[in-house]
Structures are given as C-alpha cells and as structure tokens.
Amino acid sequence: MKLQSKLAMILIPLVALPLLAVGWLAYVQLQDTSEGKTRVEMDTKLSQLSRQLETIRQTALANLELFSEAALLTQYLQTGDDLERYSLVQPPLLRLFASYQRAYPQYQEIRVLLPDGYEDARMAVPGVPNRTEEENQTPFFISLAAGQEKVHSAFLENPDTGKISLYASKQIELVDWVKESVTAPPRLRGYLSLTVDLSTVEKQLAANRIGQSGALFAVDPSGTILFHPDPGRIGSTLSGPLLAQLTPLARQQGFATLGLEGGPCLVGGRMLDEELLLFAMLPHAELLGASHRLGLNIALITLAAVLVTFGLHLSGIRALLVRPIQKLGKAAQEIGKGNLELSIDISTRDEIGQLAATFQEMSRNLAESHQRIQFLAYHDPLTGLPNRRMFQELLNYSLAHARRAGHQMALLFLDLDNFKRVNDTLGHHAGDRLLEELATRLSGCLRKEDTLALDSESDCRQTVARLGGDEFTILLPNLKNPFAAASVAKRVLEALSPPFCIDSHEVFTSASIGITIFPGDGEDAATLVKHADIAMYHAKQQGKNNYQYYAASMNAAALERLNLENQLRRALSRGELQLYYQPLVDAATLNTVSAEALMRWRHPELGMISPAQFIPIAEESGLIVAMGAWAVKEACRQLRHWQHLGLRPVPVAVNLSSLQFRHQKIDELVATTLQETGLDPSLLQVELTESAIMQAEEPSVQMLVNLKELGVGIAIDDFGTGYSSLSYLRRFPIDTLKIDRSFIKDILQDADDATITRAIISMAHSLELTVTAEGVETEGQLEFLRDNGCDKIQGYLVSAPVPAAEFVRFMQSPRGENHSAAREASF
Known part of the structure; x- marks a missing residue:
C-alpha cells in the first residue's frame, strides 16, 4: 500500500468524527434558533416598512407646509368673485400644482377643498378618475373636519382608484384684509390636500416576502385588508375574533402563533397609526421545514468535508510540487513568445520559489529593454x-x-x-x-x-x-x-x-x-x-x-486682433474704460428701483468700441479678471459719490465673468472695496450667467455664501438659456432671476416664449425670488409682463445704458419725462 493511501486511512477518521459531532450540535442549536431568526427578519422588514411609510408621510406634510406658502393659493382662496377666481386665478394655480407633480410624480392629486368639503380645485395625474367631487361624506374629510389639528394625515383606501393611498391635508386660515378688520383673527378658508400614490410601497410589500409562503400585509382598524400580495389566500376582511387577536399584537409590536390561512402561523405586528396596522406571517409548516432542510444540509456538509479532506490529501502533492513546476514551464513558454508582462504566482521560500523569482527578474529586465526600444522608436533621444x-x-x-x-x-x-x-x-x-x-x-x-x-x-x-x-x-x-x-x-x-x-x-x-x-x-x-x-x-x-x-487674410485678421488686445491691455491703465448705467424700473409703477453697470470702451482714435468686440478678447486673454475687479471698485466708488451728491440711492448690479468667478476671490474683493468706500452692501449686487453658476464648484459656492452674508445681492443673468434646475436654485443664495431677452423679444408672437416666461415668473415667486425681464422694448411686452406678475423690467423702453452723469439727470427728472425721453431716444 502506498504512503498516500496509508495517510488517508489515518486522517479520514480523525477528521470525520469531530465534524459529525460538531454538525449534530449545530443542527440542534440552529433548530432552536430558527424561529428567533424568523422573528428578527419579520421585525426588520416591519420596521423598514414603517419607516418608509412614515418618511412618505413626513415628506408630504413638509411639502404641504411649503406648497401652502404659495402666493397664488392665498390669492385664490381670498378671491370672492367666482368668475374671477375660476377664470383668472385658478389656471395659474393649477399650473403651479402641475409643477409640483412634475417634481413629485407620486402625488396623484393636489386639491383645494372648501370648509364644507366641496372640491374647488383639483390637479390629478392622467388616468386618475374623480368619483367623489363632494368630499364631505368621505371618511378622510369626516376625520379631517372633526379633528382640531391644522395638519392631518391618514392611510385610507382611495375611493377613486380602490387602492391604499396617503391622504394629507392642511388647514388654510387667512384674514381677508379687504372685507375684515386688521385685528380680525384668521379664519378657515379651506384645505390644501395631497393624495399620495403608494404603489411603490405595495410593490415592496409584494417583493418582501417572509420565506417562500409568508407575506407582509396591511389592514385598517375595521379589519378591511388594504393590501395583501395574494388576496385569494386571506380574503378581503378579517373576522372579528381574528382582528381582536391581531390588534393588541400590533399595538405591542409582538409575535404570536395564530390560526391564519387555514393553519398555525407565526405572526408579528406593528401599528403605524390608528388607521393602519402592518403584519408579517409565516406558516409553521415552512418554519419547521426549514429546520429539517438545515439538518439535511449539515449532514451533506459533513459528508462533503470527509470527501474534501481525502481529496486535499491527494492534491497536496500536486499543489506543492507538480503545479509550481508546470507554472514555471508555462512562464518559460510565454517569455519565448515575447510576453514579458508575467506574474508568476509562486511565493514559497524553497528552491522552487527561488527559481520562480529568477524567472520574474529575467522577465522584468527583458520588459525594460523592450520599453526602451519602443520609446526610442517613437521619441527623439535628445529631447x-x-x-x-x-x-x-x-x-x-x-x-x-x-x-x-x-x-x-x-x-x-x-x-x-x-x-x-x-x-x-x-x-x-x-x-x-x-x-x-x-x-x-x-x-x-x-x-x-x-x-x-x-x-x-x-x-x-x-x-x-x-x-x-x-x-x-x-x-x-x-x-x-x-x-x-x-x-x-x-x-x-x-x-x-x-x-x-x-x-x-x-x-x-x-x-x-x-x-x-x-x-x-x-x-x-x-x-x-x-x-x-x-x-x-x-x-x-x-x-x-x-x-x-x-492664408494672408488670416495674418491680417490675427494682426488686427493682436493689436486690439494690446490696446485693451493699456486701456484700463489709461482710463479709457467707462461704466454705463441702465435703469431697472418697477413693472407696476415704472419707478426706478435699481440699475445695471455695463462696461464700455471709448478708444481715443477709434471711438466707442462695441463690447461684442472687446469682451471676447478680454475673456480669451484673461484681462477680464482685472477689468471685472475694476468694474466692482468703480461701481462702488460711483455709488458712494452719488450718495454724497444727495441722489436717492438705488442698488447697482455689476456683471462678473465665469473666468473671474473661477480664478478670483470675489468675496474678498467685494469686502475690501466696501470697506474702502464705506458703501452700504445692500446697494451692490453681483450678476452671474446661468451657465457660470451651474459649473460652480464648492469653493465658488462658498464665495456666494460669503457675499450673501456681507449683504450683497446675487442675481442670475440670462436665465432660461442654460440647464435650469430647481436643485441649484435652492442650493445657491440667489435673490433675483433675470429672464433672458431672447424670450422677451417674441413674447407676444411666440406662444412657447410666453409660456416659458410665465413659468419662470411663477417658479421664481414660489421660491420667493424677484424676477427681472431684460430687453423690454415695447408697451405690449410691458403689459404682458405686468399682467403676469413680473417684478422689474429693463430695456430700451425705459432707457438705453447711459454715462454716470446722464444717469444722475435721469434720476433727478420726473418719471414720465424720463420714460418719454428714453422712448424717443431708443426709437
């Protein structure tokens, strides 16, 4: 008999007997703890489901608080005239509700309910019927009207869809300043209500089964089964005795063995609130079957361990001697084929390991020589x-x-x-x-x-x-x-x-x-x-x-561009740059409320050079950084000078380029300038394009926060031309959105431009931002913007950009003469 066989006869009993003893003890222990593990699984899934439903509820309640602050909602509920309310105020309110639904697709319905339960305004996702326009007899409205809390929520069966939904509502209490006394207390005007689709939770309930035949299901206090993955197994309602056993189980978050679905089951419960009970169940047959299968698996593992031990003994010699020698032979073949990126997986310290290290070193030396040859083939050896x-x-x-x-x-x-x-x-x-x-x-x-x-x-x-x-x-x-x-x-x-x-x-x-x-x-x-x-x-x-x-023509153009760049470098030091000021007026009253500082270049020989010519050159050459810093300082100096003259102070906005935003500490520049000039920070505003602010990294975001803390206003210029997102409007401390002139130009002829403009105004106001329209040139454009609630306008209808001295005369002249003169000058 070979030595390998003799060693096998000794090793197999020494390994098999301890494994059999350990396997038996493991089987007994795991059988005792099988029910405990199932309880832990049930408790975990019930906790996860409870947290998810509570998160959905809290999110809905938080959004109710946010949505109820909308000015349109307040205006709607305070409008007494039905014709005015339904024809003028309701359409923009429904569009606002639609924007909320685009942000939260799970909100099936957003409704305004009157105190008597009448459904006065409703925005629903497509496909959701409206079978209960009178809500005063629905369980949710009854509980809502009976309760004293201002915010109410409940998980109920939706009579419109027949599925479980989350209902959340907030009382809207207002004072009618027109008809009521200033000291009159707010009174109930209606309810803002959300209906939240819980289909995703239902899918999770269906997917999160307990074992193979167990399930998670939900019922209401009356025993009506709101959801079960297999409705045929348990029916549509629970019997009174069974409900009486399950309800305390849910209140105490405990476990019990109950007769359910025709046999004993392990049942765990959880109460989310008084309207929703959650349960998890697993038949005892499956619970005991798992223990039996576990015992069989342990027996098979023990047998496999015996066989593996015998196989390991046979393969030991192959692993320690035969396979390393085979690896060395394959490595020699790969080196002969030219494959020098070898990794020989032999790390032993014996003679075979030393031989493998020698092969590895030889491979590295050959690879370095090959890389040097490749480098010399494609690179100049000198440089x-x-x-x-x-x-x-x-x-x-x-x-x-x-x-x-x-x-x-x-x-x-x-x-x-x-x-x-x-x-x-x-x-x-x-x-x-x-x-x-x-x-x-x-x-x-x-x-x-x-x-x-x-x-x-x-x-x-x-x-x-x-x-x-x-x-x-x-x-x-x-x-x-x-x-x-x-x-x-x-x-x-x-x-x-x-x-x-x-x-x-x-x-x-x-x-x-x-x-x-x-x-x-x-x-x-x-x-x-x-x-x-x-x-x-x-x-x-x-x-x-x-x-x-x-090309000779390119030489001439390049020379002209280079000459203009060189002159622009000297223009700043020679005082050739100037700031012109364009007034911004209140859209309703046409009173001048602020101004925008715009850079102009008055060349001593060429005259006024268009910003379209020198701004791109300044951007490419990097001069825009120094020019932007000068603009900030000059605007602050000019504002301070106007204050000394006794001119009514109006805020002035200064444009910052994206290059300056990325490469200059704007917050430190502004803080130093304000300190040097003694200017009130509220009189200064910085404007950034939408594309620049969308690319802002964390240091740039912090600069904006620092500017906001200084008291400086922040505006987004050319809004609507980039990738607009509610997320960045919330992220940055923005005060004003300036609608790009491309939307205003054809606002009276192009329905899309008109729709976009209305949407921007509505969105900005819902976020408590001021809206300015750029490029307003006609009375028709002004009337459209005024009718849609735009706050300020800017453009040639009011005034073209003018030098500082002319802006002073503009501010000192009567408002009507200002605008008539501006119109005559612009046309």
Whole structure:
C-alpha cells in the first residue's frame, strides 16, 4: 500500500468524527434558533416598512407646509368673485400644482377643498378618475373636519382608484384684509390636500416576502385588508375574533402563533397609526421545514468535508510540487513568445520559489529593454519629445478626430533662427544642450487646453514634436477659433525671448513659426505640413522671430486682433474704460428701483468700441479678471459719490465673468472695496450667467455664501438659456432671476416664449425670488409682463445704458419725462 493511501486511512477518521459531532450540535442549536431568526427578519422588514411609510408621510406634510406658502393659493382662496377666481386665478394655480407633480410624480392629486368639503380645485395625474367631487361624506374629510389639528394625515383606501393611498391635508386660515378688520383673527378658508400614490410601497410589500409562503400585509382598524400580495389566500376582511387577536399584537409590536390561512402561523405586528396596522406571517409548516432542510444540509456538509479532506490529501502533492513546476514551464513558454508582462504566482521560500523569482527578474529586465526600444522608436533621444514617426501618427489621429467632430485644428511649424551659428561657434554639444532647453520651454509654455486628448490606452500626451535638427511642430486640436493659434505662437515666442544658459554662455535665439488651419489650409497631413513649412519660410522672410498664417487674410485678421488686445491691455491703465448705467424700473409703477453697470470702451482714435468686440478678447486673454475687479471698485466708488451728491440711492448690479468667478476671490474683493468706500452692501449686487453658476464648484459656492452674508445681492443673468434646475436654485443664495431677452423679444408672437416666461415668473415667486425681464422694448411686452406678475423690467423702453452723469439727470427728472425721453431716444 502506498504512503498516500496509508495517510488517508489515518486522517479520514480523525477528521470525520469531530465534524459529525460538531454538525449534530449545530443542527440542534440552529433548530432552536430558527424561529428567533424568523422573528428578527419579520421585525426588520416591519420596521423598514414603517419607516418608509412614515418618511412618505413626513415628506408630504413638509411639502404641504411649503406648497401652502404659495402666493397664488392665498390669492385664490381670498378671491370672492367666482368668475374671477375660476377664470383668472385658478389656471395659474393649477399650473403651479402641475409643477409640483412634475417634481413629485407620486402625488396623484393636489386639491383645494372648501370648509364644507366641496372640491374647488383639483390637479390629478392622467388616468386618475374623480368619483367623489363632494368630499364631505368621505371618511378622510369626516376625520379631517372633526379633528382640531391644522395638519392631518391618514392611510385610507382611495375611493377613486380602490387602492391604499396617503391622504394629507392642511388647514388654510387667512384674514381677508379687504372685507375684515386688521385685528380680525384668521379664519378657515379651506384645505390644501395631497393624495399620495403608494404603489411603490405595495410593490415592496409584494417583493418582501417572509420565506417562500409568508407575506407582509396591511389592514385598517375595521379589519378591511388594504393590501395583501395574494388576496385569494386571506380574503378581503378579517373576522372579528381574528382582528381582536391581531390588534393588541400590533399595538405591542409582538409575535404570536395564530390560526391564519387555514393553519398555525407565526405572526408579528406593528401599528403605524390608528388607521393602519402592518403584519408579517409565516406558516409553521415552512418554519419547521426549514429546520429539517438545515439538518439535511449539515449532514451533506459533513459528508462533503470527509470527501474534501481525502481529496486535499491527494492534491497536496500536486499543489506543492507538480503545479509550481508546470507554472514555471508555462512562464518559460510565454517569455519565448515575447510576453514579458508575467506574474508568476509562486511565493514559497524553497528552491522552487527561488527559481520562480529568477524567472520574474529575467522577465522584468527583458520588459525594460523592450520599453526602451519602443520609446526610442517613437521619441527623439535628445529631447524626449515625440519624433517624426510619432508626430505623423498624432497628426493623422487629430485629423480623423477633427473630421468626426467637425471642428478646426491648427499645426504650428517652428524653426530656430540662426541655429547653425550656435553649432559653429560653441560646438555641437552646446547646440544639443540648446535643443534640450528649447524642448523644455516649448512643453512648459503650452496650457492645458492646448494639449491633445488621446484615448486612455495611449501615453502620448504632448503636442510638441521634434522632426529633426532645429525643426519642431505643435498640434492644437479642437480650436475655438483660428486666432487661438496666434495666441499660442505668441506665447512660444515670448518663452524663447529670455537667454539660454549653455556652458556658462548666454545664448539668445528666436524662432520663425508657420501656422496652418484644418480644413481651410488642407484636409490631409501632407498638405498641412507642406503649407505650414511654406508659412514658416514666409515668417523668416518677414525678418524672423514672428509667426505667419499660410492664408494672408488670416495674418491680417490675427494682426488686427493682436493689436486690439494690446490696446485693451493699456486701456484700463489709461482710463479709457467707462461704466454705463441702465435703469431697472418697477413693472407696476415704472419707478426706478435699481440699475445695471455695463462696461464700455471709448478708444481715443477709434471711438466707442462695441463690447461684442472687446469682451471676447478680454475673456480669451484673461484681462477680464482685472477689468471685472475694476468694474466692482468703480461701481462702488460711483455709488458712494452719488450718495454724497444727495441722489436717492438705488442698488447697482455689476456683471462678473465665469473666468473671474473661477480664478478670483470675489468675496474678498467685494469686502475690501466696501470697506474702502464705506458703501452700504445692500446697494451692490453681483450678476452671474446661468451657465457660470451651474459649473460652480464648492469653493465658488462658498464665495456666494460669503457675499450673501456681507449683504450683497446675487442675481442670475440670462436665465432660461442654460440647464435650469430647481436643485441649484435652492442650493445657491440667489435673490433675483433675470429672464433672458431672447424670450422677451417674441413674447407676444411666440406662444412657447410666453409660456416659458410665465413659468419662470411663477417658479421664481414660489421660491420667493424677484424676477427681472431684460430687453423690454415695447408697451405690449410691458403689459404682458405686468399682467403676469413680473417684478422689474429693463430695456430700451425705459432707457438705453447711459454715462454716470446722464444717469444722475435721469434720476433727478420726473418719471414720465424720463420714460418719454428714453422712448424717443431708443426709437
């Protein structure tokens, strides 16, 4: 007999007997605790269901408090004239209810009930009938009218759908200031009622079974079964004796064995409130059957353990000797095939483990050598930049991506000026050092937005490549506009202007750059490279140390744009920028209530330059940050000056760009300016576009909170043009929404624009925000906005933006003359 067999005869009894003893003890213990585990499962599921129903109830009650604050609801209940109430006030109220239902789809009905139970206004989801318009005889209204609490809720069967629903209602008590005394106490005007669909809870009840044949079910105090996953098993009502046994069980949250569904069952109960009892049940047959199955499983596990022990003994030798040797053989085969990314799973400290470590080290050395060869194949050995071969692949990839996406890209071809002189005077070693330093500066001067985004499997992230000698290329994919390439070329020339320190020598060098734009200057790689090379030689002919577009028209436009940027840099220090002020008036009274500060550039030679020309340049160059800071300080200074003149103070809004919002601590700037000028913070307001505030990260959100704590107002400009969301309106401390002029322009002709405008006004007022309409130019637009409750208007109907001195005259003149003069000037 082999040693392996002899060891098996000894080991099997030593393992089998203890396992059998442990298995028997486990069976006895688990049989005793099977009912306890079932009780824990029942209690857990009942607790989860109770918490979920209570959460739904509390959410509904909280929303009732919020919905009842709506001004439209108050206006509706205080409107005594039926014609006015139903024709004028009810439609916007129902639209407000519809907006609530879009936010909470589970609210089947939102209703206004009069004190006598009449259903005066109702908004229901499609498909829900209305069989009980007179609510005074329904169980819910009877309990609602009889109760003294202002907020009432109950879980009842919905007579309209025949399913269990949550009913929640709040008393609306108001004082009619027109007909009643100021000291009169509020009296009941009606109820705001929600009907909450509990179909999701029913699905959970059906899904959360207890075992295979157990179930969760709900009944009301009269014994009517509000829900059971299998209605045929238990019927529609519980008998009186059975209900008498189950009710105390629910009140005490206990467990008992009761006769249910034709046999003994373990039953657990929970009372959510006086109207809803929850129960969980499991037949005893299944409970005992589980214990028997558990015993059989333990016996099978014990037998399996004996067999496994025998198998482990046989496989031990294979695992310790045969399989490690087989792994080493497979590793040798993989290395021979060229697969060098090996991980040999052998960690023993014996001779086999040492041999595996040797194989692993050999694989790593070969992999490093392979990576070095791959790097040299695609990179320049001197600078480490992508070489000509890799450049061609990057260019082809960029072109394919640009064609698919339909956007522009640029290729910059760079050649050093007088590089041969460095080699001739300082030697080729110095020339190599210069190229290395040049590559570092080129890579460092590119911004993140200039880099090429390749797929995640590629490690070629740089856009700078060396073609050979002193020739370099830069790829600029996904251009916003062709002039961005000139900005990059300008940065490159500026980066090369400081001297290079080569072997204790200061070496000055410059470069000539040719620029081609896809697809205008070529649609394939060869054409783009050829045209960029031609443009580069044109740059050398123009005196070197400059850049040239392949297209002459682009050169002229780029030069004009660069000239305008340079003049804009000096405009701020020369005092050429001015703030114009456009008044905002109350839509109802046409009284001037605030103003918006708008930046203007008065060039000494070109005259007034349109903001459409210089604002985009300021954004791209980053000048907008300094210009925005100046605007804040100038507006505060001007406001303080007007106060000294005795002019009636009105708040002034200053626009902030998204770039300034991201890169400047606006709260610190405003706080310092307010402190220096001594201006009342309530007279300053900052405006941010909707797109800028939607992209705000946590530090930016905190800046807005800090501004709000200072007392500065916050407005969202161009509202409706971005991805509007109630969540961010609640998240940010916003005071005002400014409806974008694109909606106001055709508000009288376009029904969609009119609907959107009404919705924005209604939503803003429900959130207690002020609404301003921009771009109001006609009396018809004014009348529409006034009729729909818009708070303020702004536009040429009132006044065009005017200098500070003219704004003072505007404020000091009679209101009617202001507006007539403004209309004549604007038309």
